[in-house]
Amino acid sequence: xxxxxxxxxxxxxxxxxxxxxxxxxxxxxxxxxxxxxxxxxxxxxxxxxxxxxxxxxxxxxxxxxxxxxxxxxxxxxxxxxxxxxxxxxxxxxxxxxxxxxxxxxxxxxxxxxxxxxxxxxxxxxxxxxxxxxxxxxxxxxxxxxxxxxxxxxxxxxxxxxxxxxxxxxxxxxxxxxxxxxxxxxxxxxxxxxxxxxxxxxxxxxxxxxxxxxxxxxxxxxxxxxxxxxxxxxxxxxxxxxxxxxxxxxxxxxxxxxxxxxxxxxxxxxxxxxxxxxxxxxxxxxxxxxxxxxxxxxxxxxxxxxxxxxxxxxxxxxxxxxxxxxxxxxxxxxxxxxxxxxxxxxxxxxx
Amino acid sequence: xxxxxxxxxxxxxxxxxxxxxxxxxxxxxxxxxxxxxxxxxxxxxxxxxxxxxxxxxxxxxxxxxxxxxxxxxxxxxxxxxxxxxxxxxxxxxxxxxxxxxxxxxxxxxxxxxxxxxxxxxxxxxxxxxxxxxxxxxxxxxxxxxxxxxxxxxxxxxxxxxxxxxxxxxxxxxxxxxxxxxxxxxxxxxxxxxxxxxxxxxxxxxxxxxxxxxxxxxxxxxxxxxxxxxxxxxxxxxxxxxxxxxxxxxxxxxxxxxxxxxxxxxxxxxxxxxxxxxxxxxxxxxxxxxxxxxxxxxxxxxxxxxxxxxxxxxxxxxxxxxxxxxxxxxxxxxxxxxxxxxxxxxxxxxxxxxxxxxxxxxxxxxxxxxxxxxxxxxxxxxxxxxxxxxxxxxxxxxxxxxxxxxxxxxxxxxxxxxxxxxxxxxxxxxxxxxxxxxxxxxxxxxxxxxxxxxxxxxxxxxxxxxxxxxxxxxxxxxxxxxxxxxxxxxxxxxxxxxxx
Ligand SMILES: Nc1ncnc2c1ncn2[C@@H]1O[C@H](COP(=O)(O)OP(=O)(O)OP(=O)(O)O)[C@@H](O)[C@H]1O
Ligand SMILES: [Mg+2]
Numbered sequence: 001x002x003x004x005x006x007x008x009x010x011x012x013x014x015x016x017x018x019x020x021x022x023x024x025x026x027x028x029x030x031x032x033x034x035x036x037x038x039x040x041x042x043x044x045x046x047x048x049x050x051x052x053x054x055x056x057x058x059x060x061x062x063x064x065x066x067x068x069x070x071x072x073x074x075x076x077x078x079x080x081x082x083x084x085x086x087x088x089x090x091x092x093x094x095x096x097x098x099x100x101x102x103x104x105x106x107x108x109x110x111x112x113x114x115x116x117x118x119x120x121x122x123x124x125x126x127x128x129x130x131x132x133x134x135x136x137x138x139x140x141x142x143x144x145x146x147x148x149x150x151x152x153x154x155x156x157x158x159x160x161x162x163x164x165x166x167x168x169x170x171x172x173x174x175x176x177x178x179x180x181x182x183x184x185x186x187x188x189x190x191x192x193x194x195x196x197x198x199x200x201x202x203x204x205x206x207x208x209x210x211x212x213x214x215x216x217x218x219x220x221x222x223x224x225x226x227x228x229x230x231x232x233x234x235x236x237x238x239x240x241x242x243x244x245x246x247x248x249x250x251x252x253x254x255x256x257x258x259x260x261x262x263x264x265x266x267x268x269x270x271x272x273x274x275x276x277x278x279x280x281x282x283x284x285x286x287x288x289x290x291x292x293x294x295x296x297x298x299x300x301x302x303x304x305x306x307x308x309x310x311x312x313x314x315x316x317x318x319x320x321x322x323x324x325x326x327x328x329x330x331x332x333x334x335x336x337x338x339x340x341x342x343x344x345x346x347x348x349x350x
Numbered sequence: 351x352x353x354x355x356x357x358x359x360x361x362x363x364x365x366x367x368x369x370x371x372x373x374x375x376x377x378x379x380x381x382x383x384x385x386x387x388x389x390x391x392x393x394x395x396x397x398x399x400x401x402x403x404x405x406x407x408x409x410x411x412x413x414x415x416x417x418x419x420x421x422x423x424x425x426x427x428x429x430x431x432x433x434x435x436x437x438x439x440x441x442x443x444x445x446x447x448x449x450x451x452x453x454x455x456x457x458x459x460x461x462x463x464x465x466x467x468x469x470x471x472x473x474x475x476x477x478x479x480x481x482x483x484x485x486x487x488x489x490x491x492x493x494x495x496x497x498x499x500x501x502x503x504x505x506x507x508x509x510x511x512x513x514x515x516x517x518x519x520x521x522x523x524x525x526x527x528x529x530x531x532x533x534x535x536x537x538x539x540x541x542x543x544x545x546x547x548x549x550x551x552x553x554x555x556x557x558x559x560x561x562x563x564x565x566x567x568x569x570x571x572x573x574x575x576x577x578x579x580x581x582x583x584x585x586x587x588x589x590x591x592x593x594x595x596x597x598x599x600x601x602x603x604x605x606x607x608x609x610x611x612x613x614x615x616x617x618x619x620x621x622x623x624x625x626x627x628x629x630x631x632x633x634x635x636x637x638x639x640x641x642x643x644x645x646x647x648x649x650x651x652x653x654x655x656x657x658x659x660x661x662x663x664x665x666x667x668x669x670x671x672x673x674x675x676x677x678x679x680x681x682x683x684x685x686x687x688x689x690x691x692x693x694x695x696x697x698x699x700x701x702x703x704x705x706x707x708x709x710x711x712x713x714x715x716x717x718x719x720x721x722x723x724x725x726x727x728x729x730x731x732x733x734x735x736x737x738x739x740x741x742x743x744x745x746x747x748x749x750x751x752x753x754x755x756x757x758x759x760x761x762x763x764x765x766x767x768x769x770x771x772x773x774x775x776x777x778x779x780x781x782x783x784x785x786x787x788x789x790x791x792x793x794x795x796x797x798x799x800x801x802x803x804x805x806x807x808x809x810x811x812x813x814x815x816x817x818x819x820x821x822x823x824x825x826x827x828x829x830x831x832x833x834x835x836x837x838x839x840x841x842x843x844x845x846x847x848x849x
Pocket of ligand 1: 367
């Protein structure tokens with residue numbers, strides 16, 4: 001029954017308008033490709049091959065979707081409580097730093113214990129960084145967006161300081177920590193790709209988030225506070241408490257966007273390793289309308305775009321940044337969903 | 351003959367619900383046309399179609415004889431149609447004048463304040479509206495805010511004006527003033543569509559009436575040809591009974607007590623005691639502290655002074671949740687603010703306030719099956735008109751939202767019921783039902799505090815009455831001690847009438 005309910009709830013209209021905006025973005029992207037003198041159909045074909053053409057490409061697409069899934073879920077959870085967590089970027093840096101230090105200095109050799117400890121350290125780092133805007137918002141009504149954005153800079157610069165001064169790898173010419181031990185690394189799901197067990201973790205977290213929001217009283221209280229704060233209060237729910245709890249959950253999930261990159265990909269903390277996952281996560285959540293499974297689908301789409309465009313650029317000479325262009329168009333079109341409602345409305349009567 | 355509005359064969363479906371089913375709706379120029387029907391019968395939907403908020407699935411619309419396509423409220427404005435919504439759409443921090451002239455799409459990029467002010471002023475004179483153009487909206491009473499809404503519509507040049515349940519938020523005095531204004535509008539040549547559940551009102555000002563039942567138009571009559579009784583029969587489809595039977599019961603122990611709580615600062619503090627088997631009615635003109643009283647009883651305001659007791663225990667500083675778990679039910683006067691989660695399904699709205707009860711929760715999980723069953727029962731019992739428990743509460747009709755809140759609050763065998771404006775926006779059948787339910791709860795031993803701006807409701811239901819004026823309780827006594835006129839005088843601040 002729940003599957004049927006789920007599809008009914010994810011109403012056709014919202015799905016349709018998301019799909020329309022996607023389609024339109026590809027058309028506009030195609031026109032741009034055509035304008036710089038390449039056949040757009042060929043370009044899209046190459047992007048498709050690059051993204052999903054071989055098992056290896058598919059694996060890399062899934063791999064690059066991992067941080068986006070976590071970031072998107074983090075934003076979705078906070079949005080449910082009526083907040084906008086724009087601090088995912090800072091939270092993922094803090095979480096990843098805590099995780100890296102845990103991997104470097106925890107004298108445990110048991111793989112299982114070490115990984116669990118890393119996950120916990122990561123969540124604590126992210127939660128700490130999410131707690132600040134959460135508390136300020138709940139207690140003083142400070143706008144969470146501004147606090148979070150400022151904290152992003154603090155987190156980025158603070159972690160950079162840590163890898164330059166106290167935790168820099170001996171003799172390294174770049175700013176990074178030493179490598180974490182083999183026992184602290186995630187295993188690969190597919191050889192010679194970057195796809196690790198982190199993808200499974202991402203799917204599990206998405207299911208947990210869905211379950212939390214739909215089936216638990218905690219999730220209900222979070223969405224009640226986000227949906228109508230006054231009614232929640234009159235229903236005996238303390239908004240302050242649940243705003244903070246939602247931020248903590250969001251921060252914990254956000255931290256995995258950084259940590260899985262460290263323990264699955266680089267095996268160390270590198271300076272500025274995130275190309276703005278936090279902000280892409282925001283776009284992912286908006287496009288997915290905060291639906292956890294929608295977040296997975298959207299992240300894979302964005303992941304596929306970037307691996308596909310990389311492949312296309314090697315063959316055609318169009319810059320791999322084309323993926324950024326198409327992504328940006330998608331984001332632009334998604335943030336104007338009103339447009340589609342208007343288009344939809346006027347089409348009906350002609 | 352040419353109609354001002356000619357809507358023919360209008361059909362509108364929302365999923366499985368047919369909100370409008372092949373409706374013909376005809377309004378002659380310069381008449382006041384009343385649109386009647388039970389909650390959820392499709393009145394608001396029909397008017398939203400005319401005003402361009404919804405698009406119809408089938409049907410044609412002619413305005414002044416011309417076939418038209420109305421795609422948005424802007425199209426409607428251009429055709430001279432204006433709508434005064436039940437929920438005010440005003441900017442609280444701006445002045446009356448700003449609210450009237452801003453957002454008018456005819457305004458060019460730069461505003462000519464002086465010219466606009468003159469125009470608005472001439473409207474005020476013409477329609478005899480008394481209102482200060484430089485007052486901020488947040489300082490206005492409900493009736494005044496409504497006047498601003500009407501002015502907004504007139505300023506945009508509307509010739510046809512739709513009022514959706516305008517009187518349900520007004521006090522009787524304000525209602526009378528509004529009805530006068532509407533008659534004046536007709537005299538000035540405007541055409542009016544008037545939606546109301548109060549049949550008396552519609553008989554006073556309506557020239558003709560259309561009655562909807564379950565989405566279909568079932569009657570179209572002139573005032574001369576009909577009666578209140580007749581209209582009620584058309585709406586409900588059968589004879590309606592309107593007599594309330596009150597059993598005489600002796601009040602029991604004190605259930606809820608408010609002791610020395612200052613509802614307004616720097617005013618005398620309030621004392622109230624509500625007993626088992628008793629309804630205590632609070633009479634008063636809206637805005638005399640009823641909202642503050644309501645909020646402090648459910649624990650949304652922390653007063654430094656005074657005490658509150660529920661069933662003998664002090665609850666002065668207890669949070670809302672504990673009060674609810676101890677047996678307090680709350681029917682909020684402002685259901686949109688305090689009553690519903692508009693984007694959630696009906697089930698989840700039934701969970702609100704019950705989320706900590708063992709019945710619906712085990713180990714932190716929602717017991718969905720029970721919740722679904724409970725929701726279905728409530729919908730059935732209270733006759734909530736809906737496509738099912740998965741519908742969002744925001745898309746229910748106004749009256750059905752009220753039924754949702756009522757059924758939720760009265761279901762958990764409460765000991766004390768705080769019922770604030772419990773029948774706002776309900777149709778006669780539903781009002782009847784609510785009154786009966788409250789009386790039945792009283793006979794079961796509940797203590798009920800009824801706050802209502804409707805004096806007849808207070809007089810019909812209460813065992814005792816307290817009058818509220820400017821944040822103070824100015825009189826308390828058995829309801830038999832007061833006459834209607836005395837109450838009216840005291841509500842207006844003239845003391846010394848009784849006790
Ligand atoms: N946006 C919507 N989505 C789904 N159903 C809707 C929507 N709007 C209205 N309905 C349904 O259409 C029916 C008619 O609603 P409408 O608001 O027109 O009733 P009404 O006559 O104005 O009632 P009331 O007197 O309670 O205000 C109701 O059953 C309602 O649930
Ligand atoms: Mg209505």
